[in-house]
Amino acid sequence: MSKQEALAFVGANAALLDSKTNPPNPFASSEWVHHFIDQVADEDWRIVALEGMADSGNLMLAWHHVATPWRFTSLTNYYASLYSPLASLAGSSEERAAAMRSVVQQLRSVRPRVATLQLAPLDGQSPDTVALLHELRHQGWHARQYFAFGNWTLPCEGLAFDAYIAARDSQVRNTLARKSKKLLAAGSLEILTEEADVDRGMDAWDAIYSRSWKQREPYPDFVRGWARRCARRGWLRLGIASLEGKPIAAQFWFTIDRRAYIFKLAYDEEYSKWSAGTVLTAHMFRHALEADRVVEIDYLTGDDPYKSAWMSDRRERIGVLACNPRSPRGAWAAAREMAGSLSAPLRQRLREVARPQA
Structure with missing residues (x-):
């Protein structure tokens, strides 16, 4: 979708984005998403709405640059302290897991093929994030999670x-x-x-x-x-x-x-x-x-030293990078990710084994 089409889409799907069935996240509200697209998205962005089981109301929002349609990124930037990978009318964890499965399946139908998907910042403890990682891996993606930042809160x-x-x-x-x-x-x-x-x-x-x-x-x-x-x-x-x-x-x-x-x-x-x-x-x-x-006060992004003086609890936000081996670009990215995950001694040993003998 173009920027203007995306603004209209968000307005039409406000009830889904704002449904109380979704985990609390102001940065996933229709108000925030509309404002973000209006103020931040460039005209050369393309907003992607992955709708799984469309009749049931399930949605993941991402974007890509027109020059790199194979590289999907969460519809966020540094202004947002949390990204919700799923908006759904489903209430139970089982229903939401099924909704996530259908959304990830929609990635297969995108053309040109999606090579990489990077989503952040995520709540690593959220059932939606757990389901996301499970489905990506189950459906053949190479997916890893990484630390994004600390988040200080006060349950009160x-x-x-x-x-x-x-x-x-x-x-x-x-x-x-x-x-x-x-x-x-x-x-x-x-x-x-x-x-x-x-x-x-x-x-x-x-x-x-x-x-x-x-x-x-x-x-x-x-x-x-x-x-x-x-x-x-x-x-x-x-x-x-x-x-x-x-x-x-x-x-x-x-x-x-x-x-x-x-x-x-x-x-x-x-x-x-x-x-x-x-x-x-x-x-x-x-x-x-x-x-x-x-019931809660949230200091949002970062481990700034002063935050611990005012808050009681710390949790971590993560990112997910997934590579699609069915795509040549995705297979190359997955190979680089797997090579990067090897320990330094093992990488050195492999280089020695692969080195031509004199």
């Missing part, structure tokens, strides 16, 4: 904010005790949720971001556009810390189905002595626990 159903803070390490508690009153005496904290406040909040975000350590956004309108979509759906939690009227720290969270996701954060390094990031983080956690009453 029924957790009171005071109890949460009391369980943090002494450095966090001492910083909050010293800095919170000082910052609030000279400044303010606010959490924006309404669409009418998006431009004001994102203007503040952009100003802070430009003065932070962060690199420039490769898609300048992506974050603001996502904030607007979140506000329309009631998901937006945009925290701003200001000092004497000047925004100095910001955090972009969104909350869906009682799960809070920490999407973006930045602070003005000139004001680092105020610890505005720490104070604002505590303010955001209080809102999530007391107002939104979330």
Whole structure:
């Protein structure tokens, strides 16, 4: 599908993408997928919808470049912290495994033949991912998984904010005790949720971001556009810390189905002595626990050292690279993958055995 065809397809299949039968993943929602295609996909992308057992409603979304139609990739990039390999109306694990089987079978009918399929980041513990790996291997693909990144979370159903803070390490508690009153005496904290406040909040975000350590956004309108979509759906939690009227720290969270996701954060390094990031983080956690009453807070991508101070649990996201030996390109890729998996001593021994004798 072209970009415009894909946008229409996502709109027509919103109910399937947003079905509660799917594991929770905001980055697989119709809202996110539509926004991603609209803002990130180039005109030379082709979006692929693999529909297994079409009457039952099963779908895997991927893409390829027009110049490399044999190389399929998950419909994600670094903005997304989780890729769902299956959207399905099937509820039980057995039904979803059958749905995954039919989706993988659809890969055989694609022409030109798919040589490689790379999907990431995945939940390695998800039954859908387990079924994906099983079906790829069962249907003759050479598939391996690899580590993508760590993901820190806080399961928090029924957790009171005071109890949460009391369980943090002494450095966090001492910083909050010293800095919170000082910052609030000279400044303010606010959490924006309404669409009418998006431009004001994102203007503040952009100003802070430009003065932070962060690199420039490769898609300048992506974050603001996502904030607007979140506000329309009631998901937006945009925290701003200001000092004497000047925004100095910001955090972009969104909350869906009682799960809070920490999407973006930045602070003005000139004001680092105020610890505005720490104070604002505590303010955001209080809102999530007391107002939104979330059951989980998710720090999304990466093992940044500060995340463990605020979270309790760590899980790993993986990627899957699958090569199709029925395709010449896929067979070559599979051979390279298998050679790369050999131990260094064994590779050296094979080279010695294969070396012509003098």
